[in-house]
Amino acid sequence: MLRRNPKGRSINGIVLLDKDIGLSSNAALQKVKRLFFAKKAGHTGALDFSASGILPICLGQATKIAQFLLEDDKRYFVRGKLGQISDTGDCEGSIIKTQPFEHLSDSEIAKVTASFKGNIFQIPPMYSALKRDGQPLYKLARKGIEVERESRLVTIYKIIYLGYKNGILSLEVTCSKGTYIRTLIEDIGEKLSCGAHVIELRRTGFAHIDIRQTLTFSELEILASNDYQALDEKILASEDMLLGLEDVYLSKVQSLDIKFGREIQTDKQGLLKVKLFNEKKQFLGIGQCQGNGIILPKKLFI
Incomplete structure (x- = not known):
């Protein structure tokens, strides 16, 4: 035992x-x-x-x-209901507005959906974990308080149109960090002049x-x-979760120096973050290259 x-x-x-x-x-x-x-x-x-x-x-x-x-980038499967606007942007909220959508054709919906590929600006939803003066926005939203939010640039790398049936749009989306899929569906609904909200959301990919x-x-x-x-x-x-960072292997002396917060000299050039390993190839943590061969400790496992 x-x-x-x-x-x-x-x-x-x-x-x-x-x-x-x-x-x-x-x-x-x-x-x-x-x-x-x-x-x-x-x-x-x-x-x-x-x-x-x-x-x-x-x-x-x-x-x-x-x-x-x-x-890291992320990938989602999402289903959005056209013709209905929710106060939370998803099915957890209340429907606050309905608009006709039956006149929309499959090709028109696919065309509008495709227009969101690339760099786009989003306004974060009130029902989000973003904080204002130390308080999450969703707590303010629950009190009926709405505050101004700045738009932010995000990237939609792929937006695959999977189909439309009975007022429900299905998509697969690959996007950058900070992208709100609820906002994406709402913006698609707005561009279609019918409104929309998320009824199903599933994260299917995270980095690799x-x-x-x-x-x-x-x-x-x-x-x-x-x-x-x-x-x-x-x-x-x-x-193994940090595939985007290069490996740097240190000597015994360098490993001791970095553990004590001292900078070390290497042949690594460029301003980038790297994975640090000791002389036994054990992971030490993340270092920050200064561009002149010098590496400083960033986050260490000690």
Whole structure:
């Protein structure tokens, strides 16, 4: 029997969860943290309560790289209902306006949808986790308070039109960080002059990760046992989630210097972030190249 530390286990890495509908990202995080009996955990790339799909759960020191994972592109499957505007932009809210949509043709909807590919400006929705004076916007929205939000530039890399039937539009969207799919569907509805809101949203891709690589919480529960061995086999190494960063291998002396917060000299040129490994090829964390061969510690696993 494994002896349990009352404060939890010191485990490090990332679990790729397929979050269920009807669960907040934080609630999903807490369930996974308890199941793995992890001392520390955090999630990256929050999903709406009514959305499902990939939610990376960072355990232990992997929480230090969560901010870097947020930079990655994402892919979604989404279904939008035309002719109805919701106060939240999705099916969780109340319908505040209806407009005719039956006159729209399939080709017209496909053409308007395609026009959103590329760089576009979005105004973040009030029902979002963005903060104003330290308070999330959705809390203000629930009080009936609306504040001005600045538009932001995002990129729609792909927008694949999957079809339209009975007033429901289906799309697959690949986009940059910070893109609000609810806002995208609302903007498509506005351009069609009929309004629209999201009725189904599923994150199917995250950086190089595909939804087929994830596990539901129910599947993780089946693997649970007193020794945690089967569960721990599902934990991915942090460095494997950072494919966009180059590897830099350090000597023993350099590894000690970087751990103590000292800069090190290498032959690496350019202003970029890199993955640092010690002389035993163990992952140390992320460094910041200064452009002159000097690397400074950014986020270290120590």
